[in-house]
Amino acid sequence: MRVALVSPYSWTYPGGVTRHIEALATELDRSGHDVKVLAPFDPDRRRTALLHRGARPQVRDLPEWLVPLGGTIGWPSNGAVSNLAGTPSGVATLRRELRAGGFDVVHVHEPVAPAIGWDALTSANAPLVGTFHCYSESVAPHKIAALLGARRKLNHLNVRVAVSEAAAWTGRRFYGGRYRVIPNGVVIPDGGVPAPKVRRPGQPLRIAFVGQAVERKGLPVLLRAFEALRREVPAELIVIGSTAEELAPLLVESEGVIALGRVDDAAKELALRSADLLCAPSLGGESFGMVLTEAFAAGTPVVASDIAGYRDVVSHGHDGLLVPRADATELAETLRDLALDPRRVAAMAVNARESAERYTWPRIAEQLVSAYEDAQVVPKPETAGERAAVKIGLKPADGLERIPARRLPSLEPMPSGGRGRFVRRGLLAGAALTTVAGSYLAVQHIGLQRIGDALVRSSPAWVLVALALMCASMLLRAVSWHAILKAAMPDARPRMVDAVQGITIGVLMSATLPARLGEPSRALVVARRLGRARDRLPVVLGTLVSQTLINVLALVILGAVMFTTIGLFAGRQQALLWYGLAPFGVLCLVLVAPALIRSGLPSRSARVAKWVAQGREATSRVRSGLTVFTRPREGAVAISMQLAAWALQWVSCYVLLVALGLEHKADLGAAAAILFAVNVTAVLPVTPSNLGVFQAACMAVLVGAYGVSPAQALGYGIILQAVEVATAVIMGGPALLKEGLSWREVRLRALHSAPVSLSSRQPAEADV
Structure with missing residues (x-):
């Protein structure tokens, strides 16, 4: 034929x-x-x-x-x-x-x-x-x-x-x-599928991964799981198809990870033969998973995501195991259990050899x-x-009755915690749509031409002055954070450049992504620079709490200035005050949580006991980030530089009022009120840079309290946000290049930065 x-x-x-x-x-x-x-x-x-x-x-x-x-x-x-x-x-x-x-x-x-x-x-x-x-x-x-x-x-x-x-x-x-x-x-090697490997006591569990360093393949999930696994059992991760340079942005710790890069079929087969397990943690979009059958042909069982394409290949408990997709904790615990039960791995390897025969190319x-x-x-x-x-394609060429396309139920199970994530995403999407709709109606009501006139009449020179002040404020924030880091981790010897890199990258991520991903982004950047990232990260996160405390103090000062302005938010001062002071509650919780969590109390639930122990450990380590307030020298620098940064932002807001010719209607008190309002509404951002809500906050202050026209107030909000975004790009762009990262890589790192903690396990008979 x-x-x-x-x-x-x-x-x-x-x-x-x-x-x-x-x-x-x-x-x-x-x-x-x-x-x-x-x-x-x-x-x-x-x-x-x-x-x-x-x-x-x-x-x-x-x-x-x-x-x-x-x-x-x-x-x-x-x-x-x-x-x-x-x-x-x-x-x-x-x-x-x-x-x-x-x-x-x-x-x-x-x-x-x-x-x-x-x-x-x-x-x-x-x-x-x-x-x-x-x-x-x-x-x-x-x-x-x-x-x-x-x-x-x-x-x-x-x-x-x-x-x-x-x-x-x-x-x-x-x-x-x-x-x-x-x-x-699948191609069966000459001589047939290799005999099952027997891992001797003390040898590390060798895990293979085949694929590109992309989110869909689940590599960030596997890396988080592997970091937790290595803390409990000896293990190695062999990554086939991705280079060390491609892995670096996704890794918090590289210990035990071996990147082979793009290799030929012979080298891939050899790597699969040497592995105890193949891990395929894809998040979806897999129709079959040829790598699974290639592992079977190498006599290697698999641990794979429970997704549609993989369920057709892997028989759960027979030639491999299926775990919930995107669940790093479940994946780590499954790998840990297999590492402690080598006889089970060997039994699945025998079954994997039999499964490979079903997919031989002659058949x-x-x-x-x-x-x-x-x-x-x-x-x-x-x-x-x-x-x-x-x-012409109106009738099928197979000679049978036409079967039209039709709706079918999804093949993918909802991931662990998926309903909660679905509800949260729905609420955020609804809030974002409401914001967009409100912004559109506001523009329609005010008139696009009026807004354009307000923007055109602004003074470029004063806008540039405001931009320079915003950039300078970022540097002062870095000086403040450097003092906090030095107090919290004197042994790590953090440098000023570390704080500058973290602050500028964090500001860029916060300006371009919702959900305040800038905070974990800058914490990860600095933690990686200071040694073992997983050891340093909780303390670095604690230093962010220190800065938050100083920021709350700055908001209180701004609120005091704001409340002295006649007519500002008439009748609503108390509600705004409570909203602005809400972070104090979170701070108090962090300070007293270790004392409230009594690890010695009995618990009927092992899971609750695990959560209690993890919570106590995490909050204790976070508290160490507040050491700066016990050291007068570093504390004075941190507080004064952070408040000076807020002062520069305050002046920048006022300079933009001058740029639009609004200084006769709105004074420094108005600038304080604007800065207070946009920061309070940014506590839970629903859009990148809180677009829409940001402008609404500016309008609420300028129109409601100072009689500025809606067109000028909205124009002011647009220019102020443009200055903030420009500051983020000007400061954060070079920092990303210097760090050797892309925006996408920092985003992936921030999304998959949460450490994984494994539950306790009683050793089985096979382990002993």
Whole structure:
């Protein structure tokens, strides 16, 4: 049989689909079939790297059975990067080869992917088989594809194949049709699957991870779990597919982590053989997980996320274990239990060898050849009308009744704590939408032209002065924090540059992300600079509490100035005062919590006892960050510099009033009130930089208390926030570059910075 295998993905940026096609072509050729592969091929050039976000292609030979279809561009898709071709020359080459090849069947892989797959569906003059590799529940891209005619084009397929039930779900959900599930194959090493490994007492548990350093693959979750695991048992983590440079931004501690980078298949197989376990903590979007079967072929059991694509491969408790996705604590405890029970790991390794036999390429190729034969014998339409309907895609080419796309229940279980997160996200989204709607209505009511006039009439010189004052205030905050760090950690010898880097990066993250991610960001930056990050982080977080206390003092001073302004928030002073002093309650809780938590009291719940012990330890370490207030010298510097920073911000707010010509209506008291209002409303930000709420706070002060026109007040709020954001970018951008980090990397680090603590475990008989 003469077979054409069509791939939309670059041959020199090999992923799961490319490896599938290459192995299938090899097996079909071994079985006596004549195979041609049509796929894009990127040469190793500088321009190629630029088109793929800096990633260089692998240097691969051009096999005689491969027809190159030009270069590709890297597009973000489904949490990863898809290297797709769509050049006119590539499409022209595809059409020419399909017309002249004399193929008995054309097998299109990922037929929904533009533009190679789409064109092959209408260019081939032979029976068509399509394999669907992708699993995705994202509605938008599939709806767009359907609007562009994907369902009609897919009707040209004589047989539809999916690599898993998850991939078939995607096809049924968004495109309709019938699907037969034929999984990805795996290459069994010469000599068969290796014998199970026996880990001797005292040897570290060797865990392998295969994949890119991206959030979707769950690597940040695994790294948090591994840090907790290493504190209890000897362990090593071997990362295949990511370099040390790519891992560095995600690591808090690098001890025990070995990055092999991008390696060939032989090196990957050797690494999997040497591992006791493969860990695949993906967060979703996996249709099959070829790496799982590759681990089975190496005689290695797996610990994987309980997600749709992986449940089709891993038999829980037999050849591996499934854990809730995104749950670093559960993952760490599972790995810890396996480290303490080597006999269980050995038993699962025996079962993994048996599971690998189900996915051998001879078996998979045999099923695909059967699909090719079925595609060839599909009956031709009998009437001219039916032939026309099939030709234009109105009727399916399989000769059966059309099955339309339909809504299906999700395959993904809700992650641990998912309902609470869903409610929180819903509340934040609702608040953000309310803010946006309110801002839009305010602009409509005031008039865009009036707001524009107020902005245009502002003095650029005074705006620049305000910007300079804001930048200077950031430096004073860094001086204050440096004094606090020195008092809390004299042995670490923190430098001024450490505090400056942390403050400026934290301000940038707070200005561009909601949920105050700037605080953990700057704490992590400094903790990494001062030694073992996990040991330093609680104390560094405690120093943030010290700064918060000084900030509360500054708010009290601003409030006193504000309340002396006649008519300001008439009748509402008491409510605002309580709102502004609310952080005192949190501070008092931090100070007295260790004394209130009595670890010696009995508890009926081990989980409650664990929480109590963890809470006592954490709050005690956080309290050490307040040492500055027991040291007069450092304390005086910290308080005076922090209050001076607030004073500069106060003056900056007043300078902007001058810039808009409002100094005759609003004085320094108004500037104090504005600074107080925007900081109080920023306690729980619902949008980046609290956009919308920020302007509403400025308007409440200027319009309600000082009689400034709404257009000028809103213009003032826009300019003040622009100055704050510009300060964050001017100060934080160079700091990120100096730290060798990107904005995305700092965001990932802040999101996955919470340390993991494991529950106590009684040793089993197998452990002894």
